[in-house]
Amino acid sequence: MGIRKWLRSNSKKKNAQTDRMPPPRDEKEISSRLSESMTDLQTMFRDIPDLIVRPFTVKATGAQAVLAFFDGLTDRNAINNNVLQALMHEETVETEIPRIVTVGQVNTASSWSKVESSLFSGLSLLLVDGQAEAYLFDTRGWPQRAIEDPQLEASLKSSHQGFIETGSQNIALVRRYIDNREMKIKVHRIGARGTTQVSILYLADVAKPEVLRELEDRLQKINVDSILNSGELVELIEDNPYSPFPQFITSERPDTVASQILQGRLAVVVDRSPAVIICPVSFASFFQNVDDYSIKWQIASFLRILRFMAFFVTIFLPSTYIGVTSFQYEVIPLQLLLSVGESRGNVPFPPLLEALIMELTLEMLKEAGVRLPAPIGQTVGIVGAIVIGQATVQAGIVSNIMVIVVSLTALASFIIPNYDMSSAIRLIRFPMMIMAALFGLVGVGVGMMVLIGHLVALESLGVPYFASISPLRFADWKDTIIRLPLWKMDKRPLSARPVQETRQGPSHPEGDG
Template sequence: MNHRQLYQNQDAPEEAVDTTVLRDIKKNIDILKKQFDKCSDVKFRPLMVGKNDAYIIFVDGLIDAKSIEFHALKQLLVDLPDDNLTAEYLEKNIVSVNQVVESNKLSDLVKQVLHGSSILLVDQLDKALVLDAKGGTSRSVAEPDTESVVRGPREGFTENLGVNTALVRQKIRSKELKLVSKEVGTQTNTTIAIMYMENLAPPELIEEVLSRIDRIEIDAVLESGYIEELIEDSPASFFPQIQNTERPDTVAANLLEGRVSILVNGTPFALILPVSFWQFIQSSEDYYQRFHISIFLRILRVTLLFLALLLPAFYIAITTFHQDMIPTNLLFSIAASREAIPFPVLVEAFIMEMAFEALREAGIRLPKVIGQAVSILGALVIGQAAVEAGIVSAPMVIIVSLTGIASFTVPRFNMAISIRLLRFPMMILAGVFGLFGVVIGSIILLTHLNKLRSFGVPYFHPLGPLKWSELKDVFIRVPWWDMDQRPEQFTGQNVVREEKNLKPSPKNN
């Protein structure tokens, strides 16, 4: 027995793990009741099937009670022939639930009950029927709050894995879309689904993803973030190497470029891999608007991303070490505003940045209506009061506000928060070494980014290494009629996306 099997079975009674379904139903029920001891939500519903004792076992709240009543109980509570009473006969002639599976292992029955299935045990039968009638309460499909769009689909993933995979299937109606199910977490037994296009995703990528997931040995997986941290290439890096999304259209678009998606039961956030740095500054809406708008928005996002990272550092460096770079009138204005400030520029910047981050965090954690008021009014009131009290200068309030606004324009939260964190070491380098510190920090950052890999794919692809043919969808987004190939780095099998010469042309009158 390997370590994983020992860990999974250390708390389970040996008889339930190894025993097959017995013909004596009383012994079966005794074993199962020991397994579900002190589990008051697990129900054992006795009934008569023909002249034999029987039980339906289920977890209250995880099943569709009406489906069990209509498709199982009503058909079973009738006179049945004693001579043909077999599990196969019940499956094919009596029970009308959509999916019925026979099982002769009590350990499998325990697992199926905990997954929301119902179990039918009949006396004198050495097999049980697993009735797939999962139900319970679940959130309906709605627009995701984290990735809202002006133009595009309004549906987002829910916490139900079956609903999520169906949403992707609705986008890609192809037999090439494959789904591999696995269970992770020795206590939670969380179901995950690995989705990919068989004709597009590289086989070595699929094999690597499955291998990394198989190596996971943990007691619980409650959200896709658990999986993300356990399978990424460089967990110590500030930068995310796996994209998460709530949007089925985003998952479908990435699957069609040869990537792999991991969906986890119990969370609306799906994982996409491999990724490049540039994916985190792209929005799904870029592909729904006309390409002129998308080009403008992408250039704007890239510019603001650099501002979010470097603007406070540049201000600290210039006002502390390089005053000769500031125009004279502006220098006099900054000097006048800082005349009564008791702190150095670096300390002043840290005070304002920490206050801004605290307000932003408070706005997220508080109830939505209150949080919006706290984040907006708090920033205005604190900023105004700090300037009047002579704690910070007015130019610093402007710099911090512009930096905060710039960080909000990054479409992916995990990349935006990475930029926010890296802003602080850049500020320290600027406060100690001036612009030389900013340059040193930028070189270290670029070196790190060029060394990063996401499942073997260079993080700066297609800029590092340079791939001219794939720059059509990085800083700009060319028209669809010119985007005729998929990224070769992600799919080496079928790079052709569309036929050539699709550019619209006016008819000759």
């Protein structure tokens, strides 16, 4: 693989350049003399005007002190009322600073490097004359969004809370579902310039230690400037980055994450990102939705089968149409063939071109609608429906049947509940169409073979992508292609690699009732 080698050598070269890295953190100790520390502080944070430095005298001890914090990253109320008020005016017999300040969390630091990272994460710093230790108060409070309905994974009957951009809040949202001591959190810090706190949530007695270790290994190998959102992190840790298929699920729903953690999977909360990563996952989990569990199981099973059909329709319908119309038209009966021929009669393009025109138009319509504000977005729909659908047929550019094929494909691809998966299969259908145009149905068959070959080779954190289908495990089918009643799912799915397999005891009344 020439290209791959070339890419690798390039990335190596980049790593070798040390000038990319930020200046090393100051390992200097904090001086016990306030004036010295002040100079250090000022040289460290030169040209950073949003750092507020407030000198004052501690009333209880009479010592000189300086409070420093970042404007905007901190909670002003907490600083004014619980720190400054307490230290400057409170009459107490206490002389220890942590006993005077009325803040929940107080830490001490003796090195400037810790002070620096703490200040940036929203803590406030207190330097007291005569003490070589600095106090760090938890006064975090930055602008954040209120909790809203998740946009990408809207649900009808399940909860309407979605994750937001603050990691600690997101963890709290999950904790509301799993109030158990066994849910542990491992924290990693990633990024040399913009440090991102990445927390792995898992059930210690259910999740497999090997899988956790594998994930931590991959996280530790990351050496980048910063992780801006969880999509970037996924790209850095997934098993096969060359595959168009998502190998981790990113969800913005706390209940989804909680249910996956309960099954023994790991959830990775990336601070500053409203999407939580779930791994390891299997192919089938991309076709599931939380709403499946809040409706009757027969309906949920039907919907799941519908989604799997949609998967095949999206990938193979346009290509099969091309294959049949350009090569194996003897497959369709004469009556049908006649109506296809009639419809295609005055279309000047070969089937592939005809299909490409329509499919690309569809993709454009979709992409145009995504980023436009809702009022303008509606016009896109009208343009799509009337202008493109009707007018192109009347103008004789595409056939009626092609419009049907394209609309069906679009519908089918939007049924897939996971956005990454539905994008992947929409992309896959283009190479399939080209294969069909070159080799007819044989091309479609070979394309399917390549697709299956690729999918069976995929792994998510070392767990086969096609777990429960191949390797076959019928017990897991209770919650993959169909959804059986909840009380039947007494074992955790093997694709999550749980240590503790039994999920629940009998929870349904026995007998006729």
